Amino acid sequence: MDATDESPLFYLKSDTLGYNATGIYHPNTGEFTVLKGSQIRQDEMPGLSRDGKRVSLPQERKKLFDEFPNGILLRDFRYKKPSTAAQIVAGRSISGLDAWKDQAGKTLKEIFPREAQAYAEAEEATRIPETIPYCWLLAVKESQWQAPIEQGNWQYGSNVEQQLQKLRNIQPDDLVVLHWTKNSTLTHNDQTFPNVSTIYIKALGSVTQSANAQNNIEVDWFKIYDTPREWYFYSLPGALIWKIDYNHHKEKAYHPKLIDFIFHDTPQDIDWFRNQPFWQSRYGDSLETEEESPAVEQITLFLPEEEFAMFVRRLQEKKSIILKGPPGTGKTLITKHLAHALSPDVQCETVQFHQNFSYEDFVQGLRVNEEQKLALRRGKMLTFIDRANKLPEIPHVLIIDEINRGNPSSIFGEMLSIIEHTKRSLQHAITLAYSTEPTYLPANLYLIGTMNLADHSIAPLDFAFRRRFAFLELKPLFNETWQAYLKEKSKPEEHALINEIQTRLENLNLAIAEDTDLGKNFLIGHSFFTPNNPIDSLHQWFNDIVESELKPLLEEYWPHNIAKATEQTNKLSISVDVDSPTP
Structure with a gap:
């Protein structure tokens, strides 16, 4: 030395x-x-x-x-x-x-920061080519990023076949990005944008060994950020492995811009992204968009991030889930958010079950054609399967609204035996009624159903149907996020009423939950009181909803005790001549 x-x-x-x-x-x-x-x-x-x-x-x-x-x-x-x-x-x-x-x-980097920086820059220059055809984003929990870097690897800890196939496609010398995703508040040009999906980029690496039997890839993490870099808007929450192909979104420029940001330090054009159709209605310069409406209604879900992430994981793993809950808990809205959490390119279709909906409508059956002859017609399910097979890299989500209002076991028929995530391959194909061709559900097809638990007319689902779905329960969310959203939509002088509104709604739900004829399935959800537009008069808006929506519903809840329904309605109503009323 x-x-x-x-x-x-x-x-x-x-x-x-x-x-x-x-x-x-x-x-x-x-x-x-x-x-x-x-x-x-x-x-x-x-x-x-x-x-x-x-x-x-x-x-x-x-x-x-x-x-x-x-x-x-x-x-x-x-x-x-x-x-x-x-x-x-x-x-x-x-x-x-x-x-x-x-x-x-x-660490050596801490003791010799100047030399380490020079070394890191020289090392980075040898690793990052001028043209990058693709890279892989590998997710990690925010609290667990140290282990992959210290161990020089990344491990996929689940068994979703579609994700495992992506893992197998990662080859030595491929560039990878260690990151996590969560919502954050973006401040840009003196403007504040809440609840923006954000990718936190912690490290860049090069794969040195492809996946082994333990789903572990070896990675040389050649650039580690002390403070993670933040990329806003375009993200894929819930995806553990995400391939960013430079040419995949070239027409939209999402992928090229993300790759250039990650590897070439090109600044993100925040104004460009927030004014794209998907984000414009919530974050753009104008509330109106001439090109297209967002794929997902831009209303806050109020669902805790960790709970939403769990919903996404269950959808990825099980491929078939049902959201159940009382009326007004945002089931239909959340289905769309879950679908788009799989991929920004997701293809969705919605069908509603009802008592007259049949196997012939959903799968296939004989119908009279234009020539007044019986002909085999493919239903919603088979048509959607055809679409999914044509685009195997794109997730396809079939949303079944009010799945329990029909007879789901009868509507699915023999298709019920192949919707399990373990049977999404040709080897498990079956021959359907009226058909001779083998049929199976592709791995990129997902099912999301919704159930309104307060409907007395609906028969319980049978066990054979239940075991093929994961059931995720939604509850009324009159929480701080809901309060903050209501404040955004109302005038400051009426904000004091929001706590009062929350208290009255929670008291009503307590009375419903304790009623032996009702219970938690009949609670009042937050969607009743989640406005799309600004509110001129908060107390008047609230009273109008109570009178026109909750009063009729409560009278249905207590048809033989109208006095109780009236009592609960009166407890909700807010006097217009006081700022902070009490019950």
Whole structure:
């Protein structure tokens, strides 16, 4: 070691993987010496990255084991980069700037920030080509980003076949991005935009080994951000693996702009994105859009982020879910948000079940054609399957509103046996009535049903139907998010009424829940009191809804006790001559 470039001792150790090394960094040259006595990992991990190039078996490690079969070095070895030294020791892809630590636990990057920055920039320049045809966004929980970086990998921890296929398509040398997604408040040009979907980019990497049997890929994380970079609007919440193809959205420019932002530090054009049709009605310069309306109504869901993320996971895994809840809990709206959480390109179709809806309407059946002859006609389900098969990379979501108002087991017929997520392949195909061709549901087809639990006329679903769906319950959400939304729509001088409105609605729901003839399935949902437009008079708006919507509903709830329905209605009504009334 030169006297001019002395540094403290650095350590790299793992009892689990069996390595324990000591080294010295040379800031003048950027080189790193692994000192004699160091124990290097003995089992080989193919696909390591060296100087930005993938090799099947690092020659350096082979030479070391030829000379030291037990992996204990009997002399010093000097390498060009800290990462090369770390990978030789650890036997896996690993960032030397973050892995080598002094006795106090400080990383090499923290002790030599200037040299580390120069090294990182030089390393990045060798890794990022001028043209990037595609990359992979790999999701991680915000609280768990350290593990992939420290271990030099990323692991897919679920068993969704469509996502597993994406994982298998990730190849060595592919560029990957470690990130998480959540809503945030965006401040831009003195404007504030709440609840904007945001991608937090934590690290960039290059794949060194494709997925193994444990669904684990090896990654050389060559750029790690101390403060994650933030990308707004265009995102895919709930997707653990997302391929960004430069040409896939070239006409919309979403993918090219995202790739250039990630790898070439091109600033995001916030004004351009917020004025795109999908986001314009909520974040744009004008509330009107001439091109097209947003694919999802821009009304706050009020659903906690972690609960919505769970809904997305269940949809991805089970592929068939049913949202159940009392009237007014936003079931239909949430179905559309869930669909678009699968992909911004998702294809959706809605069908409503009712008592006269049949197998022939939904699957296929004989119908009289224009020539007054019986002919086989494909129903909603088979038609949608045809569409999904033509675009296998695009999720297709069939939304079945009021799924329990018809006879779902009869409507689905033999299709019921193949909607399970484990049977989405040709080998599980069946032959339908009136047909000779095999039929199966493709992996990119999802079913989302809704159920209104307060309808007395609906018979319970049978067990065979139930076990093929995941049931997710929605509840009234008169919470802080709902309050904030109501404040946005009302005048400041009436904001004091919002707490009063919330209290009265919660008291009504308490009375309904405690009624032995009703219960939680009959609660009043927040959608009754979620306005689309600004409110001129909050108390008048509330009283109008109570009189025209809740009063008739409560009279149906208590048909043999109109006095009780009237009493509960009167408790809701707010006097117009007071600012903060009490019941």
